[in-house]
Amino acid sequence: xxxxxxxxxxxxxxxxxxxxxxxxxxxxxxxxxxxxxxxxxxxxxxxxxxxxxxxxxxxxxxxxxxxxxxxxxxxxxxxxxxxxxxxxxxxxxxxxxxxxxxxxxxxxxxxxxxxxxxxxxxxxxxxxxxxxxxxxxxxxxxxxxxxxxxxxxxxxxxxxxxxxxxxxxxxxxxxxxxxxxxxxxxxxxxxxxxxxxxxxxxxxxxxxxxxxxxxxxxxxxxxxxxxxxxxxxxxxxxxxxxxxxxxxxxxxxxxxxxxxxxxxxxxxxxxxxxxxxxxxxxxxxxxxxxxxxxxxxxxxxxxxxxxxxxxxxxxxxxxxxxxxxxxxxxxxxxxxxxxxxxxxxxxxxxxxxxxxxxxxxxxxxxxxxxxxxxxxxxxxxxxxxxxxxxxxxxxxxxxxxxxxxxxxxxxxxxxxxxxxxxxxxx
Amino acid sequence: xxxxxxxxxxxxxxxxxxxxxxxxxxxxxxxxxxxxxxxxxxxxxxxxxxxxxxxxxxxxxxxxxxxxxxxxxxxxxxxxxxxxxxxxxxxxxxxxxxxxxxxxxxxxxxxxxxxxxxxxxxxxxxxxxxxxxxxxxxxxxxxxxxxxxxxxxxxxxxxxxxxxxxxxxxxxxxxxxxxxxxxxxxxxxxxxxxxxxxxxxxxxxxxxxxxxxxxxxxxxxxxxxxxxxxxxxxxxxxxxxxxxxxxxxxxxxxxxxxxxxxxxxxxxxxxxxxxxxxxxxxxxxxxxxxxxxxxxxxxxxxxxxxxxxxxxxxxxxxxxxxxxxxxxxxxxxxxxxxxxxxxxxxxxxxxxxxxxxxxxxxxxxxxxxxxxxxxxxxxxxxxxxxxxxxxxxxx
Numbered sequence: 001x002x003x004x005x006x007x008x009x010x011x012x013x014x015x016x017x018x019x020x021x022x023x024x025x026x027x028x029x030x031x032x033x034x035x036x037x038x039x040x041x042x043x044x045x046x047x048x049x050x051x052x053x054x055x056x057x058x059x060x061x062x063x064x065x066x067x068x069x070x071x072x073x074x075x076x077x078x079x080x081x082x083x084x085x086x087x088x089x090x091x092x093x094x095x096x097x098x099x100x101x102x103x104x105x106x107x108x109x110x111x112x113x114x115x116x117x118x119x120x121x122x123x124x125x126x127x128x129x130x131x132x133x134x135x136x137x138x139x140x141x142x143x144x145x146x147x148x149x150x151x152x153x154x155x156x157x158x159x160x161x162x163x164x165x166x167x168x169x170x171x172x173x174x175x176x177x178x179x180x181x182x183x184x185x186x187x188x189x190x191x192x193x194x195x196x197x198x199x200x201x202x203x204x205x206x207x208x209x210x211x212x213x214x215x216x217x218x219x220x221x222x223x224x225x226x227x228x229x230x231x232x233x234x235x236x237x238x239x240x241x242x243x244x245x246x247x248x249x250x251x252x253x254x255x256x257x258x259x260x261x262x263x264x265x266x267x268x269x270x271x272x273x274x275x276x277x278x279x280x281x282x283x284x285x286x287x288x289x290x291x292x293x294x295x296x297x298x299x300x301x302x303x304x305x306x307x308x309x310x311x312x313x314x315x316x317x318x319x320x321x322x323x324x325x326x327x328x329x330x331x332x333x334x335x336x337x338x339x340x341x342x343x344x345x346x347x348x349x350x351x352x353x354x355x356x357x358x359x360x361x362x363x364x365x366x367x368x369x370x371x372x373x374x375x376x377x378x379x380x381x382x383x384x385x386x387x388x389x390x391x392x393x394x395x396x397x398x399x400x401x402x403x404x405x406x407x408x409x410x411x412x413x414x415x416x417x418x419x420x421x422x423x424x425x426x
Numbered sequence: 427x428x429x430x431x432x433x434x435x436x437x438x439x440x441x442x443x444x445x446x447x448x449x450x451x452x453x454x455x456x457x458x459x460x461x462x463x464x465x466x467x468x469x470x471x472x473x474x475x476x477x478x479x480x481x482x483x484x485x486x487x488x489x490x491x492x493x494x495x496x497x498x499x500x501x502x503x504x505x506x507x508x509x510x511x512x513x514x515x516x517x518x519x520x521x522x523x524x525x526x527x528x529x530x531x532x533x534x535x536x537x538x539x540x541x542x543x544x545x546x547x548x549x550x551x552x553x554x555x556x557x558x559x560x561x562x563x564x565x566x567x568x569x570x571x572x573x574x575x576x577x578x579x580x581x582x583x584x585x586x587x588x589x590x591x592x593x594x595x596x597x598x599x600x601x602x603x604x605x606x607x608x609x610x611x612x613x614x615x616x617x618x619x620x621x622x623x624x625x626x627x628x629x630x631x632x633x634x635x636x637x638x639x640x641x642x643x644x645x646x647x648x649x650x651x652x653x654x655x656x657x658x659x660x661x662x663x664x665x666x667x668x669x670x671x672x673x674x675x676x677x678x679x680x681x682x683x684x685x686x687x688x689x690x691x692x693x694x695x696x697x698x699x700x701x702x703x704x705x706x707x708x709x710x711x712x713x714x715x716x717x718x719x720x721x722x723x724x725x726x727x728x729x730x731x732x733x734x735x736x737x738x739x740x741x742x743x744x745x746x747x748x749x750x751x752x753x754x755x756x757x758x759x760x761x762x763x764x765x766x767x768x769x770x771x772x773x774x775x776x777x778x779x780x781x782x783x784x785x786x787x788x789x790x791x792x793x794x795x796x797x798x799x800x801x802x803x804x805x806x807x808x809x810x811x812x813x814x815x816x817x818x819x820x821x
Contacts, residue, residue: 003746024584051554054562109573110532113637115557121636122544131544133537133632137471140639151641152575157810160696168694168811171596175576182591185608185817192615209554213561214570244694275591279583282493282571291589410634412571413580415592 009304021087061245061352076205179359204359245352274299317346435670437512458784474759501626504667545814629663651787664759
């Protein structure tokens with residue numbers, strides 16, 4: 001019955017979400033996260049993983065529950081990615097143990113040799129005078145590291161082994177938009193008819209002194225360290241930067257008819273994605289907001305819906321002065337008069353900015369918002385910014401009728417992605 | 427499956443140790459001139475540095491040049507060459523909807539800063555505090571931006587105005603092949619009309635040599651062709667930038683752009699690299715491609731990098747296939763994520779000239795077929811990933 005394919009308004013195959021998994025500084029799994037997210041809890045704490053002497057920022061949304069001493073960022077990221085995938089695949093009931101019937105799209109942080117390994121090599125080298133890279137190279141063959149410990153594809157390869165996904169696993173990075181890009185690649189593959197399902201996820205466990213300092217040197221991080229849970233305050237007038245965080249989230253994307261045919265519960269519909277690159281600056285958005293506006297409009301057009309059809313906006317909402325200002329410009333342009341009436345909230349107020357994972361984590365939270373008909377708040381909203389007159393769902397979760405939502409992700413380097421999600425059609 | 431559209435390569439931008447532009451690399455290969463490499467600068471390691479390039483030609487603003495580290499400059503430069511070759515440079519309307527898929531690994535480190543910190547740490551009373559203090563004072567913010575893989579794409583958007591969708595695939599050889607595979611599939615399915623695909627690599631760095639020394643075998647001491655590097659083999663890392671412009675044939679025709687070639691088939695897969703698995707995957711991929719070729723006019727361009735057992739395994743299968751083979755790595759070195767796209771570019775030149783280049787090393791097999799019209803490009807990763815791609819002349 002070739003004619004029986006369910007298509008959306010734009011003629012695409014309909015993409016269902018049949019499984020979700022998430023882990024953040026709030027907890028492990030959907031239930032724990034959702035309870036804390038809607039209770040307005042913060043996962044931001046003082047950093048204990050490494051010494052914070054001399055740092056301007058000493059707080060983070062670390063996932064310490066799944067961290068063990070000595071883990072590399074690759075190992076920690078992979079650990080969280082596995083948990084998120086296990087939860088998502090279990091919910092979907094798709095495939096069999098060790099065989100997921102579709103490709104893998106993983107948003108992964110870039111990996112490299114970290115300071116503990118570099119320091120260990122320097123100790124083995126025991127150079128008499130200055131320690132040079134040539135000294136490290138001299139002893140490297142004795143170091144005996146297994147291949148891939150610092151290699152950007154290791155996590156994707158290990159996940160592909162573990163879950164038995166099909167074909168060449170795709171590891172990708174579009175900075176803060178990465179998680180959304182992974183979901184977009186999965187949607188496109190199913191729409192092309194290459195597969196009936198895809199496993200898309202974002203994971204980031206790369207909190208180290210150096211990663212924190214790098215963002216700190218770009219003046220991107222909040223320095224209001226005390227109390228930690230109050231630092232991330234998106235859309236507030238006194239916002240002063242984001243809080244670096246870790247997390248992972250996975251979704252099982254599946255052709256709607258395929259999901260229905262096997263009797264799977266559809267937890268939501270991924271209606272469309274939009275993208276638009278920004279050529280203004282390496283870390284700043286174009287001041288006219290055009291790329292952000294085009295990104296949201298592309299997403300709505302891809303989904304075949306209009307601004308009037310959107311009931312909730314899951315904001316990028318980083319809590320940097322720049323991002324939140326630009327997001328307001330974008331939202332108010334795309335949604336016009338309605339902008340003030342549409343609830344828009346930032347999960348980052350509670351979990352911080354999970355960077356590579358953010359797009360996927362926030363897509364899962366958006367789907368949970370649709371499922372539970374309850375909007376998580378933007379916490380720490382005590383000083384309104386008159387320049388951002390939006391309904392940010394301040395401080396307290398709200399029950400609401402939410403049939404369709406968008407989730408924004410805007411990355412350093414100018415990569416912007418917007419996802420459109422809806423409840424399962426009745 | 428929806429109806430598939432034909433996908434053409436309408437632009438190539440190549441920067442290798444043999445020179446700037448596709449023709450410079452091709453003419454060196456065609457003449458069979460000796461490989462160009464450096465065995466002094468990073469002794470005992472052997473690398474293939476890029477010749478000096480006049481950045482101003484593709485990156486006019488010095489402020490942009492300063493915001494990048496070498497690998498990003500190579501990439502932005504090569505991307506400009508490809509856009510120019512495709513005839514879309516400066517065409518704001520087209521560039522605004524040109525998509526981009528980049529294959530890139532992590533960026534570059536400040537080797538001097540790392541060395542100074544490691545030296546200082548040995549005497550530091552409080553190593554954690556010392557590390558923080560020095561990183562706060564020694565790391566340059568621009569260096570961080572150069573370390574982000576997606577900032578190559580970001581810089582291409584800024585410098586050349588490529589403003590459609592933008593994805594960056596991470597890591598190693600398979601990423602380059604998968605970037606082309608997905609770009610091709612998107613165009614074939616109508617998800618894109620025009621996509622810039624490629625990457626850049628700077629292998630002339632101590633920090634990447636360390637990464638490879640910890641995980642593979644960088645070529646040391648004595649240069650040899652890729653096929654003849656001994657039982658453990660060796661990889662000669664390179665400076666490289668390589669981009670292609672992929673386009674739907676209808677879109678190219680409408681704007682009067684001609685193709686180098688059509689992409690007819692791309693196979694990409696992986697295995698755990700147990701004994702015989704590389705061969706099994708390549709043989710399976712070959713059965714997909716074999717049905718599409720004309721044995722009288724087809725040849726293979728191998729992306730083998732010289733690391734064992736991958737290179738020997740690939741050669742075993744190539745010998746079974748029995749077509750003429752040429753490897754490029756002996757000449758241009760290994761550009762990791764960038765290698766496949768560079769080889770795709772060289773394959774375009776071979777199709778344009780209707781012949782293969784001169785053989786070098788014991789794995790370069792057979793004579794160039796007459797009126798070469800199809801090329802299979804291989805892509806066997808050093809650690810993971812096997813792939814074959816078929817491109818052919820459009821007559």
